[in-house]
Amino acid sequence: MAHGFKESDFQNGVFIPYLTAPQPDGLDWILGKPADIDAMRWIVPGDLLHFLRDGCPLNAAAYARAMKGYDSDAAFLQAFLTETLLPKIAAKANAAFVLRESLTFAGQSFVLWNEAPRAGADARAADLFRKNFLRVIPRRLSSGNFPTATSASVAGPTWCFSSMACTSPMPN
Structure with a gap:
């Protein structure tokens, strides 16, 4: 019998429950599903659009002005991604760095x-x-057992922050 842990035990038994549990026992994050992600870019488009529209007063005012040039939310979001966000992420060593910057679009x-x-x-x-x-x-998740807690197999980002910056680099 192999000793160790299964990655799914940690993800489903410890990590996700902690992130999604209400405070003070957890962080009160939203539990998403893989279908939420644009798999090519590792971005949650619905969350990103919502944040651009209503995330703060600066965004709400900017969105109202910038949206006038687009026929739909989808067209606006596609242009924002291709013209501004994705080039900015590609230029950074870590996508999370983009969270601290103002983006002009x-x-x-x-x-x-x-x-x-x-x-x-x-x-x-x-x-x-x-x-x-x-x-x-x-x-x-991989289905293997790992004999120590320091071994892991990563298949892609596990969590996303603010709809766009993920834990591992975006795929090329």
Whole structure:
């Protein structure tokens, strides 16, 4: 009998329950499904579009102005991805770095993440931080047993932050 753990035991028994459990016992993330992801880009398009529209007052105003040049939300999102977001991600060593920057698209500034409130911040900072979409998406797991906790087989990103930045590099 092989001793060790199965990756699925950790993902389904520890990791996902912790991320999705309500606070204070967990992080209260959204439990997603693999169908949520644009598998070619490892982006959750619905979350990204929602955040560009309503993630913060800056985005809402920028979206209202920039959207005038597009026939649909899908056309807007496709242009945002191909003209702004994907080139920015490709230029960074880690996609998560893009979360801290303002992105200019169609002459408007957008952000992809609301910072956590700092000491002395007013209630609006906490409200904006709660608008971030933090989603965990279970991934296909290998079926093997691993004899130690330091061995793992990675098949792709396990979780996505703010709809676009994932835990491993985007595929080429």
